[in-house]
Amino acid sequence: MDKELQAQIEAFKSYRIDKSPLEIIEHYRKDLQAIQDTLDIAAGRWKMQIIAILCNGEFRYSELQKGLPKISPRMLSKELKILEQNELVIRKVYDTIPVKVTYRLTDYGYTLVPLILELTNWGKMHRERIMKKEQ
Amino acid sequence: MDKELQAQIEAFKSYRIDKSPLEIIEHYRKDLQAIQDTLDIAAGRWKMQIIAILCNGEFRYSELQKGLPKISPRMLSKELKILEQNELVIRKVYDTIPVKVTYRLTDYGYTLVPLILELTNWGKMHRERIMKKEQ
């Protein structure tokens, strides 16, 4: 695992050897654009967390609220609507009384799993690092 | 690669089988916190892109500006300062005339490489998908 990371880093560094900084930047434009594209979809404090929950299955609106205690209903419904528009989430209404609404990821939404995992892993590592420093 | 993704997704789904949504959410709190932690470090429109450039080596302030044509000097220096405070980036001043300043990642900064790669990959895939749909 760590070796893999080393390899990735070395790949970046070796890429650089025979190029000037400006050449590198030029060849790297598309990657930056790609990052920007991802950020456009996933921006904000909540979207990634919502997707992360939904990776685990189908959840009701109120269940999501319990998973994200600090989110206001306004934000939750707003974010869900955007995620639905981007075809990452499917909203399903059950015609019962009282109403029941569930959310789950589309297949496309599940393509974000690796990203979610990286976010989670790095966050955990970061927290450990902070803890150590404080002691 | 795609098989690996399938395996990851299945891992999520099978995890769910014998648990209620609320149990899942409860057990999942720490992961959400981790995601939040990462977002706190990487939030905003520019930080990830700056780190992505610096993955390729050492760059001067003006080179970074060329890599991110739309960033204002204010933002660039502000973001770099925060990244430096978080020990992701090292700032180095050369005592020449005119001054020369370079930025590069710390070893800790390089731990973000996998995340950067995922952001890039997903962004590229997403763009292809959008293109197809529009035709």
Place this chain on the structure above:
DNA sequence: CTGAATCCGCTCGGATACTG
């Protein structure tokens, strides 16, 4: 060349109250 200083609009996101 590498920023710092100032001004400002906008949108993100929180709080609260209310509805079918």
Place this chain on the structure above:
DNA sequence: CAGTATCCGAGCGGATTCAG
């Protein structure tokens, strides 16, 4: 239960100008 409506503050980020 699953949202909507309304109000509001903070800060993100852009534009421009200036300085060491």
